[in-house]
Amino acid sequence: MGNQTITTDSAASMTLADLDQQLDTSAQGLSATTASTRLETVGPNTIQHGQKQSQLLKFLKNFTSLMALLLWVSGFVALFAGMPELGIAIWAVNIINGCFSFWQEHAAQKATDSLRKMLPTYVNVVRDGKVTQIDAEDLVPGDVFQLQAGNAIPADARLTEVSSLQVDESALTGESLPVFKQATYAKGDGKFALQNVVFAGTIVTSGTATATAIATGMNTEFGKIAQLTQNQKQTTSPLQRELNRLTQQLSLIAIGIGIAFFVLAIFFVHYPVAKSFIFALGMIVAFIPEGLLPTVTLSLAQGTTRMAKKHALLKDLNSVETLGETTVICSDKTGTLTQNQMTVNHIWLPSQEYTVTGTGYVNNGHIQLHNQDFPATQDPDLARLLDIALLNNDTQVVPASDSQSTIKILGTPTEAGLVIVTDKAGLNKTDQLKATPRLAELPFDSDRKRMTTVQQAVDDSRVLYTKGALDGVIQICDQILDGGQVRPITDADRTAIDSANKKYAAEGLRSLAFAYRTEAKTVTPDPAAYTIANAEQHMTFVGLAAMSDPPRPEIYDAVKQCHRANIRIIMVTGDSALTAKSIAVKIGLTSDQAQVITGDQLDKMSDEELQQAVKGEVIFARVAPEHKFRIVTMCQKNGEVVASTGDGVNDAPALKKADIGIAMGVTGTDVAKDAADMILTDDNFASIVAAIEEGRTVYSNIQKFLLYILNSNVPEAIPSVLFLLTRGLVPLPLTVMQILTVDLGTDMLPALGLGAEKSEPGIMDQPPRPRKAHLLNRSIIWKAFGLYGLGASVISSLAYFFVNSTYGWPSIALAASGPVYREATTMTLAAIVFCQIAAAINCRTQVSSVFKIGIFSNHHIIFGIVFEVFLLACLMYVPFLQGLFNTAPLGGVEWLILICIPIPLILLEEGRKYLVRRFMHKPQATMA
Structure with missing residues (x-):
């Protein structure tokens, strides 16, 4: 191989002979021996997905977080304090949580891997002068290979032979419309605008071609961008940082309380040092929320499960919570905000204007005139336009095979929209082609901006059909079809046509113009003799079809929800400024006063100017995906938490840079999915909003759990404080094992x-x-520590003294041991548990009434409450557990008191929440 570092620009501009010399190849392709040797040199034609972390390291990282390390230490402390059962229980919680977390992330990764489908598996390549099928991984520079409609292009390649080739390059450029390719060199605007070069990872939408590979694998443009993305470092998620901070706070609180209790026990109560130390260690372990880690993991896991059901696949559990912080969404338009289904909305004829109902690739709409269904056969002008739309068309629309699948488009979205509108008029493409078969075609090119086909008419004459951009079609027309009659076109006609086209453009619609000409078979007897010069002349103008990519039906509510939540949406699209703004205003994304910045304008803006621009209402149009990285960066510099969508290779850096990168699961490339934190399995913006709601819910649930788990620490500590302050006159109302029963036993399932x-x-x-x-x-x-904690402390302390009072206190001293003491401590423990029952129900909402959401609607909490009462009963009545936890049976009066405890606590909290809703909790202003 002459030069392995050949660039796409140089390969595009040199002659084919020079290219063959540079790549040491020919039209006969490489020999099998040469290809094998070259494969060993350049490596397989694959996109590397970065260094994969070993499964062992992924597994171990779940046991080395700050909270996990704290639990390991707590287990050792419990063992050292002579409580092996407690130590083993804490370690078991840690191990179960770590395994569960690993399993959840592994399941998410498996689901992500199943979405990989970008590069083709096989390719037809010329080897030793013969066409053979090989694995795409074995393709090397210099290989000559063939392309046809539906093929994903396996390498960067120079086109040598082309027939009506159109390529979807949206993976690289973000532009949804297919690009026409040719074998001759032409340099357009932009990095990927070479008309005689195709790029790896893009898709052939129509036509055929032969090409010579100039770069494979990581040397392709696809691979270079992937490599840049992989070099970006992964940052710690906000939730990880916050959990580390919380762990440090709780550790300091626990250690501080332990030291205080140790000192007071020695110098105030005059406990022996060893006994004081064990007492203090028990308090430290009691104040560490052992259930925090499994609850956080479970909340995240359940959040990811709920998101998956709403078409949002999270690759990392911690990303769930980050979604809840999102303040800005940088969103694509095509396919995300819209349906990616070009739909004809209006048909303009010189004599009439029709509206077309129904959106998307469905044929359940109608062509209407003055809101009445109108059969195409009643208007010859309309019938002629629909004939052109159907027959001057290379796209097939394959119906869905079942109710669960969508239709398949073999061709371009624009032509698919034309097929659908003819379907709505009752026309059938197969029948029409049998009646009027195609004889020749003059394919579309970017210079003419039109396409012409030659059809065989029923009377054996020829009819030439042309469609394309208005400026490309109107220049070859000297007649116009008006009310079924053909007459010369006038300046007034041209003005009317131009006005209609401008009106549609102002509405964000894209117009196609249609024209035709009939001639006798004898004029051009050989269909192959038709050329642009002799065919595209003296045409009769028929009319315009105005079309758009309709918004997704659910996008309106999703945008309103974002505005209510004070989340800004910035549209970033490769489409025109008019179309982008029209869609943005239509769906309520922005007001009509929004600033529209094009890619060219963006290139001229300084970082400071762009940083200021993204603070207001702004739309970015005609931008390349690489611009998105800069937009995301400037938003982050403004302090925003940014979610960014993307599907192409060039989107990957922005996806990785964003706080939450969101890749499209249906149309997205492997590189985009690798870089993203979340994958949308339906490419739908509404799924992002649903995921943000879940992210907020997860964070809120973690706070609810934190409130629940911490409030029990106060009634656990107050009895010990009474013991210390009275210098032992009030015996410990709770033993260390009973305290830990609350933390690791009764509290765990409701939490x-x-x-x-x-x-x-x-x-x-x-x-x-x-x-x-x-x-x-x-x-x-x-x-x-105040409202819930002190309330439970008062109730549990009163419960302790109530039992003692039934045995003669205060006439006699409080029991320090024996049956009375065990019954008093049991009553104290039970009172805390029943206070926690109320707390579990109260913690379910922060402001709303628990009765509004349904007091029994969370089955997990109800099961947890039943379990903790059952566990409490076991501690009271099972002899083995009585000895281990220093408990005793309670009588009917005590149980009646316990059952009544939650009722006033729930009602008081409901009253507090009502006052908050009534006087303090005001709804936030929504965005315009």
Whole structure:
């Protein structure tokens, strides 16, 4: 091989002979021996997905977070304190959580891997002068290979022979319309605008071609962008940072309390040092929320499961919560905000204008005149336009095979829209082609901006059909079809046609013009003799078809929901400024006053100017995907939390740069999916909004759990404080094992149930939480250690003294041991558990009434409550457990008191929430 570093620009501009010399190849292709040797030199034609972390390291990382390390240490402390059962229980919680977390991420990765489908498996290549099929991985520079409609292009290649070739390059450029390719060199605007070069990872939509590979694998443009993306470092998620901070806070609190209790026990109560140390260690372990890690993991896992059902696949559990912080979404237009289904909306004829109902690739709409269905056969002008739309058309629309699948488009979206509108008029392409077969074709090119076909008419004459851009069609027309009559076209006609076209353009619609000419068979007896010069002349103008890519039906509500949630949406599209703004205003994305910035304008803007621009209402049109990286960066510099969508290779850097990268699962490339944090399995913007709601819910649930788990620490500590302050006159109302029973036994399942709580009403009516907000905030501290905690402390302490009073206190001293003491501590423990039952129900909502969402609607919490009461009963009545936990049976009066405890606590909290809703909790203003 003469030169392995040949560039696409140089390969495009040199002659084919020079290219063959550079690549040491020919039209006969490479020999099998040469190809094999070259494959060993350049490597396989594959896109590397970065260094994969070993499964062992992925598994172990789930046991080395700060909270996990704290639990390992807690287990050792428990063992050292002479409580092996507790130590083993803490370690078991850690191991189960780590395995569960690994399994969830592994399942998500498997689902992601199943979406990989970008590069083709096989390719038809010329080897030793013969066409043979090989694995695309074995393709090398210099190979000559063939392309046809539907093929994914396996390498960057120079075209040598072309027949009506159109290529979908949206994976690289973001532009949804197919690009016409030719074998001759022509340099357009942009990095990928070489008309005689095709790029790896793009798709042939129509036509055939032969090409010579000039770069494969990671040396392709596809591969170079993938490599740039892989070099970006993965940052720690906000949730990981916040959990680390929370762990440090709780560790300091626990250690501080332990030291305080140790000192007071020695110097105030005069406990022996060894006994004081064990007492302090028990308090430290009691104040560490052992259930935090499994609850967070379960909340994230359940969030990902709910998101998957809503077509959003998360690759990393921690990304769930980051979604809840999102303040800006940088979104593509085509296929995300719209249906990616070009739909004819209007048909303009010199004599009439028709509207077309029904959106997308469905034929259940109608062609209407003045809101009345209109059969095409009644208007010869309309019938002629529809004939042109159907027969001057290379696209096939294959119906869905079942109710679960979508139709398949073999060709371009624009031509598919024309097929569908003829379908609505009752025309059948197969029947029409049998009646009027095609004899010749003059394919579309970017210079003429039109396409012409020659059809055999029923009377054996020829009819030439032309469609294309108005400026390309009107220049070859000297007649016009008007009311079934052909007459010379006038300046007034041209003005009317131009006005109609401008009106549609202002509405963001794309217009196609249609024309025809009939001639006798004797004029051009050989169909192959038709040329652009002798065919595309003296045409009769018929009319215009105005079409658009309709918005997704659910996008309107999704945009309103974003505005209520104070989430801004910035459209970033390769489409025209007029179309982009029209769609944005139509779906309520922006007002009509929004600024539209094109790619050319963006290139001229400084970072400071762009940073200022993205603060307001702005739309980016005619931009390349690589511009998106800069837009995302400037938004982040403004302090925004950015979610960015993309499907192409060039989208990958922006997806990785964004706080949440969102790749399209249907149309997305492998590189985009690798770089993204989330994959949309339906490419639908509404799924992003649903995922953001889940992200907010997960964060809210973690805070609910935190409130629940911390509030029990106060009633656990207060009895020990009473013991210390009275210098032992009030015996410990709770033993260390009973304290840990609450933390690892009765509290665990209701806490996990809070992690499964559904979205609270109004959660998307609030602005995103500030980045400086913390899980452990003032509200949680006040509720946990004040409102809930002190209330439970008073109730549990009264329960302790109530049992003693039934045996003669205060006339006699409080029991320090024996049956009375065991019954008193059991009553204290049971009172805390029943206070926690109320807390579990109260914690389900932050502001809304729990009765509104249904007090029994969370089955996980109800099961947890039943379990903790059952466990409490076992501790009271099973002899073995009585000895281990220093408990005793309770009587009917005590049980009646316990059952009544949650009722006033729930009602009081409902009253507080009502006052908050009534006087303090005001709805946020929505965006314009």
